[in-house]
Amino acid sequence: VRKADILEEAQDYFSKTLDQTGSQVFDYLTNRGYSAEEIYGMELGEYKDRKALQDHLKQAGYTDQEITASGLLTHGFGETHTLTLLWKDQAGRAIGLAGRAISPEVEPKYKYSAGLQKDKGLVGFSSVRGSPAIIVVEGVLDALLLNFKGLKAVSLGGLSISADQLKALEITGTKELLLALDMDKPGQQATENMIRDLKTSKLRAYVVSLPDGYKDADELIRALGVEVFKEKLETAERSSSWMAKRIASRPGRDIATARG
Numbered sequence: 048v049r050k051a052d053i054l055e056e057a058q059d060y061f062s063k064t065l066d067q068t069g070s071q072v073f074d075y076l077t078n079r080g081y082s083a084e085e086i087y088g089m090e091l092g093e094y095k096d097r098k099a100l101q102d103h104l105k106q107a108g109y110t111d112q113e114i115t116a117s118g119l120l121t122h123g124f125g126e127t128h129t130l131t132l133l134w135k136d137q138a139g140r141a142i143g144l145a146g147r148a149i150s151p152e153v154e155p156k157y158k159y160s161a162g163l164q165k166d167k168g169l170v171g172f173s174s175v176r177g178s179p180a181i182i183v184v185e186g187v188l189d190a191l192l193l194n195f196k197g198l199k200a201v202s203l204g205g206l207s208i209s210a211d212q213l214k215a216l217e218i219t220g221t222k223e224l225l226l227a228l229d230m231d232k233p234g235q236q237a238t239e240n241m242i243r244d245l246k247t248s249k250l251r252a253y254v255v256s257l258p259d260g261y262k263d264a265d266e267l268i269r270a271l272g273v274e275v276f277k278e279k280l281e282t283a284e285r286s287s288s289w290m291a292k293r294i295a296s297r298p299g300r301d302i303a304t305a306r307g
Contacts (some may be wrong), residue, residue, distance in 0.1 A: 053109050053117045054133060054141035054160075060103050061092025061131045072130045075149040080269035081192075089191040092131040094124055094146060118143060118160025128158045132187060134165065134204070137215035139173035145187060145204070157187075157204070166209035169216075170202035180223040181216065182255070182264075182280070183208070183241075185234060189227075189265040196273045198280075200227075200264075206237035213248055225283050227255035229263045239293060242286045253283035 067073055067083065072093040076086050094100070097120065104114050114120065121144075124131075128146030136142045143163025148156055159165065171190040175181050182200035184190050190202035203212070206228075216224070226241060228234040238254060245252045257279060261267040268276050 048140075049113065050117055051140040051142070053104060053113055054119070054144060056104065056107055056109070057100060057117070057119050057144065058090075058092050058131060058133050058141070060100065061094055062087075062090065064095050065091060065093040072149055075130070085192065085195055088195040089188070090132065091191070094129050094131050097125045100125070116162075118162050121146075121158065121161045123158045124160070127153045132170065132191065134159070134163055134168050134170060135173050136168040137172055137176075137219065139176075142168050145170075147187075165204050166211055169212055170204060172201050172215065175199040175201055175221075176219045179220060180225060181221050182225045182227050184227050184264055185229050185237070186263055186265060189263055192265055192268060193276075196268070198273070198277075206233060206240075208241055208244060213245075213250070217249055221250060223251045223253060225253050225255050225280055226286070227257075227264050227279075230257050231262055234263075235293075239290065242290055245286070252286035254286055254289040255279050255283045256289075 064070075065072055065086070070093055072091075073086065076091070077083075081089075100119065101114055104119075105111075124144070124146050127150070128148050130147040130149055132145050132147075133141045134143040134145050143165075144160040146158045148154075148158075170187045171194050174194045178199040180199065182193060182198060184193070184200055184202050185204075185206065187202040187204055190200045193200035224245070226238050228238045228241075242252055242254075257264070257267050261270065264276055267279075
């Protein structure tokens, strides 16, 4: 509980440092096409100064040991990775911090607080509990934007879904997963893998395909608006049908013949 509290306190502090004056993170987000309303509604923050954060947390009553144990001083935070958001478990408690690099030259794009077990939670999960149908995306910004727009979405923060994440979705009433992973090769392969992982689950899977030229939900919504994405949700394809077409389209598959 104490760790969750210090993470919440830190992110609240980061959200207050994310202002429109002299903020590199704010400029980065607006250049990506987000409005100020979206930026603040997505509960993002800016990690500017490690020493200032430590001073703030000490004033709030936390010890040096608690600050170190929280993972908030993980290498790169406040330096190369300054855009922040909380990673939460199925109960909505903060279990770690994710930091995103705003420079395209920095790899990896995301860093996570030391000790965070990503597969124990999902970004956006606290906003979707009890929803019968949930959109699954790769990117954390995608999930936060979709939730701000009134859609129910979670981010894997990667290309696979864990048994713990599936169980969390099942026990909170989810019936359908709308898989809207990236349209690039890794994303589509991850969709295929996830469909296989869901074979033993009670959850029904559907695949959301985006128009040519758009990699992910975030990119599509910023370019064409949320209504276009909603239309794609309505035409999501049952996973078995999508998988059959994917297999049939592979090189060397001649489905014009009985053997093919």
